[in-house]
Amino acid sequence: MDSEQQTPFRPFHDFRWDEVASMPYKEDGSAPFKAISRQVLFAEPQLGCELRYFEMAAGGYSTLERHEHVHAVMILRGHGQCLVGDEVRPVRPFDLVTIPSWTWHQFRATEGEPLGFLCMVNALRDRPQLPTADELAALQAKPAIAAFLGVSG
Amino acid sequence: MDSEQQTPFRPFHDFRWDEVASMPYKEDGSAPFKAISRQVLFAEPQLGCELRYFEMAAGGYSTLERHEHVHAVMILRGHGQCLVGDEVRPVRPFDLVTIPSWTWHQFRATEGEPLGFLCMVNALRDRPQLPTADELAALQAKPAIAAFLGVSG
Numbered sequence: 001m002d003s004e005q006q007t008p009f010r011p012f013h014d015f016r017w018d019e020v021a022s023m024p025y026k027e028d029g030s031a032p033f034k035a036i037s038r039q040v041l042f043a044e045p046q047l048g049c050e051l052r053y054f055e056m057a058a059g060g061y062s063t064l065e066r067h068e069h070v071h072a073v074m075i076l077r078g079h080g081q082c083l084v085g086d087e088v089r090p091v092r093p094f095d096l097v098t099i100p101s102w103t104w105h106q107f108r109a110t111e112g113e114p115l116g117f118l119c120m121v122n123a124l125r126d127r128p129q130l131p132t133a134d135e136l137a138a139l140q141a142k143p144a145i146a147a148f149l150g151v152s153g
Numbered sequence: 154m155d156s157e158q159q160t161p162f163r164p165f166h167d168f169r170w171d172e173v174a175s176m177p178y179k180e181d182g183s184a185p186f187k188a189i190s191r192q193v194l195f196a197e198p199q200l201g202c203e204l205r206y207f208e209m210a211a212g213g214y215s216t217l218e219r220h221e222h223v224h225a226v227m228i229l230r231g232h233g234q235c236l237v238g239d240e241v242r243p244v245r246p247f248d249l250v251t252i253p254s255w256t257w258h259q260f261r262a263t264e265g266e267p268l269g270f271l272c273m274v275n276a277l278r279d280r281p282q283l284p285t286a287d288e289l290a291a292l293q294a295k296p297a298i299a300a301f302l303g304v305s306g
């Protein structure tokens with residue numbers, strides 16, 4: 001996105017925006033995820049950060065991952081559940097979620113409707129890590145997290 | 154805001170958020186503005202940027218100003234009008250507005266209802282400039298801007 005060419009006004013139309021492309025969430029096969037798209041709303045170099053909109057269809061989920069960089073999230077659409085660290089919480093529009101460094105996190109559209117959220121990040125950031133088998137087992141040892149991940153107890 | 158003490162989940166309640174203070178928009182007398190409040194939603198140092206929520210009551214307005222730093226705005230609540238450069242546009246929820254460097258801008262709640270918006274900025278930013286009498290006259294020479302500013306033509 002070139003800030004010189006960015007039009008000042010980009011109207012909203014049903015969770016799409018003028019001049020904003022809907023893109024794949026990640027490269028297929030790079031990590032587990034389901035039914036989720038990505039739109040980059042702001043990425044002007046002068047900002048030093050980006051604002052993205054992610055949306056998952058009912059039953060969809062983001063990758064269970066962690067990384068050094070911090071996420072600042074505002075739910076924008078629908079309802080679902082979110083894992084941060086060892087806590088699973090229901091989320092609804094305009095709720096704020098902070099993902100600290102090196103904290104396991106995942107969003108799931110569990111309520112039979114899409115779940116969409118804004119995510120602010122620094123423009124320079126590290127690649128996410130996926131859990132090892134041992135790390136996943138440790139997470140699943142907590143019943144609330146096992147239920148969230150869809151694992152039978 | 155200390156990222157070590159930030160709770161991951163801060164629920165929304167009618168355009169207020171748990172653990173987020175509603176603050177004055179600016180120091181009284183520092184610049185012209187009316188009926189506008191500020192809530193800092195995210196300001197973790199690691200992000201390098203901040204996400205603020207500004208809300209003006211019906212008839213309220215932000216300061217007409219410009220600066221080097223860039224604003225990335227998403228309307229969140231209500232309807233109103235926005236000036237960017239020499240363009241005045243109606244805005245409504247989830248519309249995106251980009252304020253480039255050194256561009257005059259102002260938000261106004263002109264539709265008899267509050268107007269609230271998210272504004273993403275770099276954590277390091279310059280102080281805004283107010284228009285000189287000559288700059289204001291040049292802006293008001295455009296009828297759409299004079300009407301927006303509430304100046305009779």
